[in-house]
Amino acid sequence: MSGLLSVAGLTVHTDAGRTIVRGLDLTLGHGETIGIVGESGSGKSLSMRALAGLLPSGLVAGGTVAIDGKDRTPGQRRALLGDRITMMFQDPFTMLNPLMRVGAQVAEGLATPSRSAVAERLAEVGIPDAAVARRYPFELSGGLRQRVGLAAALAGDPDILIADEPSTALDVTTQAEILTLLRRAGADRGMGLILITHDLRLAFSICDRVLVLYAGGLVEVAPTSALRARPRHPYTQGLLLSEPPIDRRLSHLHTIPGGVPEPDDVAGRCSFADRCDWAADACRAAEPPLVMAAPGHGSACIRQNEIAKDMATRRDAHSAADIAGEADAPSADVLVRIEGLAKSFGATRVLVDIDLDVPRGTCVGLVGESGSGKTTLARCLVGLETADAGAIEIDGVPAPDPARASGADIAAFRRNVQFVFQDPYATLNPRHTIRRCLTEILRANAVPKPHVDRMHALMDQVGLPVTYLDRRPSQLSGGERQRVAIARALALSPRVLICDEPVSALDVSVQAQILNLLTRLVREDGLSCLFVTHDLSVVRQIADHICVLQEGRIVEAGPTERVMRDPQHDYTRSLLASVPGAVV
Amino acid sequence: MRRMSPLLWIAALCVAIILICAAFGETVAPQSPDTQRLLVGDTRPSAEFLAGTDNLGRDVLSRTIVGARTAILGPTVIALGAFAIATLLGLVAGYFGGRIDGAIMRTVDVILALPGPLIAIVVVGVTGGGYWTAVGVLTLLFVAPDTRIVRSAVLAQRSQPYIEACRIQNIPRHRILFVHILPNVLPLILSYVVLDFAFALVNLAGLSFLGLGVEPGTADWGRMLFENRQILFTNPASVLLPAATIVVTAGAINMLGDHFRERTAP
Numbered sequence: 001m002s003g004l005l006s007v008a009g010l011t012v013h014t015d016a017g018r019t020i021v022r023g024l025d026l027t028l029g030h031g032e033t034i035g036i037v038g039e040s041g042s043g044k045s046l047s048m049r050a051l052a053g054l055l056p057s058g059l060v061a062g063g064t065v066a067i068d069g070k071d072r073t074p075g076q077r078r079a080l081l082g083d084r085i086t087m088m089f090q091d092p093f094t095m096l097n098p099l100m101r102v103g104a105q106v107a108e109g110l111a112t113p114s115r116s117a118v119a120e121r122l123a124e125v126g127i128p129d130a131a132v133a134r135r136y137p138f139e140l141s142g143g144l145r146q147r148v149g150l151a152a153a154l155a156g157d158p159d160i161l162i163a164d165e166p167s168t169a170l171d172v173t174t175q176a177e178i179l180t181l182l183r184r185a186g187a188d189r190g191m192g193l194i195l196i197t198h199d200l201r202l203a204f205s206i207c208d209r210v211l212v213l214y215a216g217g218l219v220e221v222a223p224t225s226a227l228r229a230r231p232r233h234p235y236t237q238g239l240l241l242s243e244p245p246i247d248r249r250l251s252h253l254h255t256i257p258g259g260v261p262e263p264d265d266v267a268g269r270c271s272f273a274d275r276c277d278w279a280a281d282a283c284r285a286a287e288p289p290l291v292m293a294a295p296g297h298g299s300a301c302i303r304q305n306e307i308a309k310d311m312a313t314r315r316d317a318h319s320a321a322d323i324a325g326e327a328d329a330p331s332a333d334v335l336v337r338i339e340g341l342a343k344s345f346g347a348t349r350v351l352v353d354i355d356l357d358v359p360r361g362t363c364v365g366l367v368g369e370s371g372s373g374k375t376t377l378a379r380c381l382v383g384l385e386t387a388d389a390g391a392i393e394i395d396g397v398p399a400p401d402p403a404r405a406s407g408a409d410i411a412a413f414r415r416n417v418q419f420v421f422q423d424p425y426a427t428l429n430p431r432h433t434i435r436r437c438l439t440e441i442l443r444a445n446a447v448p449k450p451h452v453d454r455m456h457a458l459m460d461q462v463g464l465p466v467t468y469l470d471r472r473p474s475q476l477s478g479g480e481r482q483r484v485a486i487a488r489a490l491a492l493s494p495r496v497l498i499c500d501e502p503v504s505a506l507d508v509s510v511q512a513q514i515l516n517l518l519t520r521l522v523r524e525d526g527l528s529c530l531f532v533t534h535d536l537s538v539v540r541q542i543a544d545h546i547c548v549l550q551e552g553r554i555v556e557a558g559p560t561e562r563v564m565r566d567p568q569h570d571y572t573r574s575l576l577a578s579v580p581g582a583v584v
Numbered sequence: 585m586r587r588m589s590p591l592l593w594i595a596a597l598c599v600a601i602i603l604i605c606a607a608f609g610e611t612v613a614p615q616s617p618d619t620q621r622l623l624v625g626d627t628r629p630s631a632e633f634l635a636g637t638d639n640l641g642r643d644v645l646s647r648t649i650v651g652a653r654t655a656i657l658g659p660t661v662i663a664l665g666a667f668a669i670a671t672l673l674g675l676v677a678g679y680f681g682g683r684i685d686g687a688i689m690r691t692v693d694v695i696l697a698l699p700g701p702l703i704a705i706v707v708v709g710v711t712g713g714g715y716w717t718a719v720g721v722l723t724l725l726f727v728a729p730d731t732r733i734v735r736s737a738v739l740a741q742r743s744q745p746y747i748e749a750c751r752i753q754n755i756p757r758h759r760i761l762f763v764h765i766l767p768n769v770l771p772l773i774l775s776y777v778v779l780d781f782a783f784a785l786v787n788l789a790g791l792s793f794l795g796l797g798v799e800p801g802t803a804d805w806g807r808m809l810f811e812n813r814q815i816l817f818t819n820p821a822s823v824l825l826p827a828a829t830i831v832v833t834a835g836a837i838n839m840l841g842d843h844f845r846e847r848t849a850p
Contacts, residue, residue: 382752411754419752421745429746431767440763441753488749 004030004192005051005160009063012046012055012216019263021047022217023063025290028160028192033183035203035224036196037239038213039507040478041260044196047213048162052085053078067160082109086158088149090165095149096137102148103133109155125151125181142370143174147181154185161186164196171369172534176578179206198507200239204228209296212236215271216263218290222297230312232299235272237311241318242512246537246579249560253516253541254318256509259477270302278307335360335528336381336417336496341390343376350376352552354390358496363522363529365543365560367536367575373552374532378498381530382419383410395495415445418489422501424481428473434484435469441491458487461525462517479510486517496528497521503538515541536579540564548572592843595836602833605652613646617803626815626822636819638812644822647803648829654792654804655833658719659784663777666726667734671773673727674734675761679742688731695728701787708796715798718791726780733776737769771844778841782834789830805830 005028012021021043028034038044050061053074064071067084077085089095096105106121107113119130125147137145146166153161163182167175183206186193197203203210203224210227212220212235220233231237241254258275266274270288273279280303288302301307336358343351350373358364368374379385381392383402392399394416400409421427428437435455442451459466462483473481482502489497499518503511519542521527533539539546539560546563548556548571556569567573605612614634621641629636635644677688707721708714741747742765750760791797792806800807805826812822 384748384752414752414754419749421749423745427745427749429764429768440755440759444753444755444759485749488753492753 003069004028004032004067006066006069007051007063008066010047010050010065011062012043012050013060013062015058015060019267020059020216021050022215022263022267024213024218026211026218026221028194030159030192031187031190032209033186033193033195033207035207035210036194036213037198037200037203037210039198039239039260039509041215041262042213043216043263044198044213045164048164048194048196049087050074051077052081052087052162054081054087082156082158084158085160085162086153086156088153088161088163088166090168093137093142093145096145096152098137101134101136102140102152106133106148106151106155109152111156121151121155122148124154124185126177127151141174142170143177146170146174146178150178150181150185154189157189158191160192160194162194162196165198166195167202168197168199172536172578173369173574175202182206200236200508201243212239215261215266217271217287217300219272219300220298221290222299226294226297230308232293232297232304232308232311233272233301234276234278234307234311236299237315238275239508241315242509244512244515244535244537244541246540246564246576249540252519253512255512255516259479259510260507270300278303278310333360334358335395336530337391337393338377338381339391339393341377341380341387341392343373343380343385343387350552351380351387354552354554356547356554356557358528358530359545360495360528361522361526362544363518363531363542365539365546366530366532366549367534367539367546368549369534369575371551372549374534374549375500377549378419378500378530378532381498382417383414384419411445415492416495418492418494418497420482420485420489420497420499420502423505424478424485425473425505427485428481428488430473433470433472434487437484437488438469438491441488445492447492454491458490461490461521462487463513477510478506479513482506482510482514483517486514486521490521490527494527496530498530498532500532501534502531504533504535511538518542536564536575548575592839595839598832598836599840602652602656602829605649606656609650609653613643613649615643615646617643617646617650618801619643626819628819629821635821635825638808638819638822639815644808644812644819644825647808648805648825650803651805651808651826652829654715654798654802655785655789655830658715658722658788659781661719662723662726662784662788663780665723666730666780667773667777669723669727670730671734671766673731675738675766677731678735678738679757679761679765685735689735692728692731695725700725701790704787704791705794705796708791713796715792715802718788718797722784722787722791726784730776730780734769734773737772738765741765741768775841775845778837778844782838782841785834785837786830 007024007026010021010024013019024047026034036044036048046055046059049055051065055061061074065077066072067080096102103118106118110117118133122130122132127144127147132140132144137148140148166182167178170178179202182193185191195203195207207224209221209223211218212233214235220227220231220236227236231240238254238256242256244253256275261271261274263271268287269285270279270283273283276283282302288300290298290300291304292298293304334357338354338356341351341354354377366374366377376385380387383399386402394413397413400413402410438455438458439451442454447454455469456466459469464480464483468476476484503514506514515538518529522529531539531542543560546558546560547554548569550571556563556567556572563572564576567576619642621637624637624641626639627633627637633643633645635648638644673688677685704718704721704725708718711717747760747764750764788797789806792804793810795810798804798807808826809823816823
């Protein structure tokens with residue numbers, strides 16, 4: 001494979017000297033697709049921006065980048081942008097100029113723009129309808145916008161395309177299409193494709209080689225098949241095992257304890273040592289170099305040979321055993337009953353005649369893509385939205401009508417149903433400590449004193465040390481904030497917890513911790529839960545029953561195992577088929 | 585955190601000097617500001633009168649120093665008063681929405697549609713004027729745009745999950761408004777208070793210039809511009825010094841306000 005791009009010792013620092021990327025080596029050949037995989041804070045996006053000469057101000061890049069065997073300075077790399085190198089970003093909406101017709105945006109990159117050339121480029125990304133060229137970005141769906149973005153990126157016939165989470169903002173069904181397109185565009189043109197993603201499974205589905213980044217450094221690089229079957233770095237293995245599998249349900253998900261550190265905090269030693277089960281004194285003595293164990297397969301673990309066997313045993317144990325039993329037959333004891341619920345925003349019907357039951361002590365998964373109405377349904381349950389028609393009943397008590405019911409009735413109803421929000425960063429008041437937040441709730445609801453014992457019990461229930469009570473949200477990681485949010489929701493001892501995408505904003509390793517916590521609350525503490533998500537592999541791990549929502553209607557409902565194994569509705573089948581790495 | 589540039593330090597120094605003048609004007613001033621020297625008349629700057637004298641022989645520098653008081657006091661009252669009222673209105677309009685919001689915001693729209701300075705001139709003129717009348721009228725006029733700013737900030741907070749969580753958890757409304765929303769919009773509000781101050785300073789000086797602000801004879805920058813315009817060519821400093829202090833004070837405070845707003849922005 002001819003060397004199109006080769007990078008040596010790429011670093012990114014802030015002006016103040018804080019390290020973000022510690023030194024990255026990579027090569028990319030014509031027609032090759034590589035994946036840069038890492039959690040938030042791994043430096044994956046910034047290192048690739050440095051590569052393209054596109055660092056935001058305040059950041060400085062170091063190291064050498066050679067394109068076609070010639071060293072290029074950051075300024076020279078930026079000059080190659082649009083021509084030799086192109087970037088494609090996560091948000092398909094901000095990537096396109098909202099005031100320009102999409103045809104014009106594709107034409108900008110073409111050497112000889114013409115209407116037919118634009119139509120040809122759009123057809124190439126799966127938009128056969130030439131009329132789309134005359135539309136504005138806001139007239140297109142997210143998937144179509146991302147296709148136009150790809151067409152615009154490819155218009156200059158670049159040699160290197162850097163795609164930064166190109167499918168993360170899209171629904172699963174569209175996600176798969178965009179990835180296929182990317183892969184094909186790379187192969188057809190002999191273009192080098194760099195895919196930046198947080199999702200190992202997604203990288204496996206289209207990449208030839210995968211580079212795993214952790215705390216600003218490269219910990220493992222390997223061909224896809226080798227990395228999937230025999231990871232040689234404990235972090236990679238941890239990530240792989242933390243991924244909730246789509247094909248079965250585990251009674252307990254593998255987790256990596258703790259969170260991703262700052263690169264400077266782990267300088268001069270193995271960055272993963274504090275979270276690693278195999279860490280020895282030697283790991284903390286020096287920064288381990290990337291050692292090639294097999295052709296093309298390197299790992300920055302000094303004990304990789306000693307522990308290889310151990311790691312394999314653990315992988316086998318993980319894939320063999322531990323499959324959770326089928327849920328019991330749905331109990332007749334219904335806790336939450338929803339009948340004929342309907343809701344419209346203006347002329348748009350968001351929910352149409354929804355019937356849904358949550359049996360006591362179970363978790364019901366509500367699955368749907370964006371726009372399916374799943375969040376609106378969840379918000380109706382806690383009174384953040386008011387339904388137009390239909391009835392909601394919790395434990396035999398009908399939801400009070402906000403216009404007519406007394407404040408005391410509404411308050412009493414709300415104590416029984418609590419909510420966990422998606423965004424861990426906006427879910428807590430940034431100015432209040434956890435103690436203040438919990439005290440306020442207990443006081444407002446006249447929970448008898450002493451509150452301290454209750455708060456300690458809550459922290460214990462969500463697995464946080466009681467010393468965290470005096471922290472502010474800014475001192476907590478995303479996963480810890482979500483634990484606090486769960487503790488807050490549990491403070492009033494609700495009968496049912498409504499979770500709206502509680503893990504979708506979290507990193508994979510942290511996601512598993514929260515899922516285990518919620519599973520434990522349902523299994524052991526007898527909590528009932530309505531879990532709203534777009535992610536089928538997540539719902540498989542946690543829900544006893546699944547309801548699939550499409551355009552405001554429930555198209556399929558049933559026990560999780562049955563629905564996943566034997567989907568009856570076409571829509572459920574297409575959802576299942578589009579999960580990256582799914583066996584269809 | 586952004587570091588302060590040298591220019592910002594100079595601005596802060598200017599504001600500090602003006603504040604000292606406003607507080608201890610008579611003590612700091614080299615001469616008594618109101619002593620008339622009719623025999624001296626208007627003179628150019630000299631060793632005794634560093635900025636010369638006006639046509640009644642009063643020391644221009646001392647009058648400018650003492651004039652800082654009306655220049656600081658009125659705008660402070662206007663900026664703080666307008667924002668106290670606007671914060672209350674904006675919180676209520678933004679959080680409760682519906683009819684209350686409609687009533688408040690349509691009134692605001694009407695006030696904004698009126699030509700502000702003209703209204704001030706008419707009202708102050710008809711009621712016979714006076715410094716505090718001018719301050720009162722300007723305060724009311726400033727409430728309108730400020731209410732809009734507060735309301736939009738409240739709207740942005742209102743839909744945040746942490747506020748929705750409060751609602752679900754039966755936190756009383758007054759606590760949501762004053763314990764959760766207000767502290768989170770306060771930094772933004774305070775930075776606008778500073779900007780309001782600068783506008784109010786210029787507006788008040790304008791009214792004084794038109795003879796509608798302070799009483800004749802008071803040492804006030806706007807009034808000095810009005811009184812000394814006839815001697816512009818005999819003692820230019822008598823006009824240029826108060827004019828420069830208005831510009832410098834408004835500019836310096838504006839710069840500081842901008843700086844603080846940027847620092848509080850996410």
